[in-house]
Amino acid sequence: MxxxxxxxxxxxxxxxxxxxxxxxxxxxxxxxxxxxxxxxxxxxxxxxxxxxxxxxxxxxxxxxxxxxxxxxxxxxxxxxxxxxxxxxxxxxxxxxxxxxENIPAVWEKYHGKSLVKRYVFVLIGSVLLGYGAALAGGCTTGNILQGWAHLSLGSIVAGISFFAAGIITAKILYPKLGGNDASN
Structure with a gap:
């Protein structure tokens, strides 16, 4: 694609x-x-x-x-x-x-065409994100967009941690994805 x-x-x-x-x-x-x-x-x-x-x-x-x-x-x-x-x-x-699209090309390449599997992953990720946001009293988006705008050191450290965790998660879910592979 x-x-x-x-x-x-x-x-x-x-x-x-x-x-x-x-x-x-x-x-x-x-x-x-x-x-x-x-x-x-x-x-x-x-x-x-x-x-x-x-x-x-x-x-x-x-x-x-x-x-x-x-x-x-x-x-x-x-x-x-x-x-x-x-x-x-x-x-x-x-x-x-x-x-x-229900199944993006990158997902299909690494995890197959199962719509059920895709929706189960989406549901689990959504529940975990919502639970974490409820525990923290807010979401990562507000923390980064607003905290960084106010130069809050805690928000900057948290934002860097969020991005690092996202990179690690992406490497686990898509181990061979690199460069422009997503656009092919």
């Missing part, structure tokens, strides 16, 4: 847009939710879980879900989730790169 990189945004453009988003959300959240910390998306998922937990019972007493249900600004972060989905879809439509 040949990847056409000519339609991708330049890294500098993406960096400027993320910086503008960071500054804008900081001030918007300060005005709307009376909070002085930057944006994140983990609370949006927590808000959804708390909403359904309160609706159906049982989950509403879970301490993690209860914490999100008691945060009024978590509702605002729910709209960030909606914006992420809508923004990603819109950007891919504008750039002409929208092409959903």
């Amino acid at each position: 040949k990847v056409d990189n000519s339609k991708e945004w330049h890294w500098f453009t993406g960096g400027i847009l993320v910086s503008l988003l960071s500054v804008a959300t900081y001030f918007i959240f300060a005005a709307i939710a009376d909070r002085n910390y930057p944006f994140g998306i983990t609370a949006g998922f927590g808000y959804i879980a708390a909403f359904f937990g309160n609706m159906f019972g049982g989950l509403s007493e879970n301490p993690v879900i209860k914490r999100f249900g008691e945060k009024p600004d978590a509702f605002i972060e729910f709209f960030i989730l909606i914006g992420l989905i809508a923004g990603g879809y819109t950007a891919s439509k504008i750039s002409g790169t929208l092409s959903p």
Whole structure:
């Protein structure tokens, strides 16, 4: 599979847009939710879980879900989730790169065509990531985007650790992948 990189945004453009988003959300959240910390998306998922937990019972007493249900600004972060989905879809439509696929070519090359196996890996990874985000009180994305913007030493060290763990995981899942192999 040949990847056409000519339609991708330049890294500098993406960096400027993320910086503008960071500054804008900081001030918007300060005005709307009376909070002085930057944006994140983990609370949006927590808000959804708390909403359904309160609706159906049982989950509403879970301490993690209860914490999100008691945060009024978590509702605002729910709209960030909606914006992420809508923004990603819109950007891919504008750039002409929208092409959903259940099994990417690289996955198929190393792990086969089993859709069940692919979805099991996605589910396990998603649950682990969500559990880790709940334990940490936030996700890696918010930690890196906001922490690095504030030059937080803890966030910088954590971000480097996240990238190192990602590289190690990729080497385990795709042991022979190297160079431009993903675009062939």
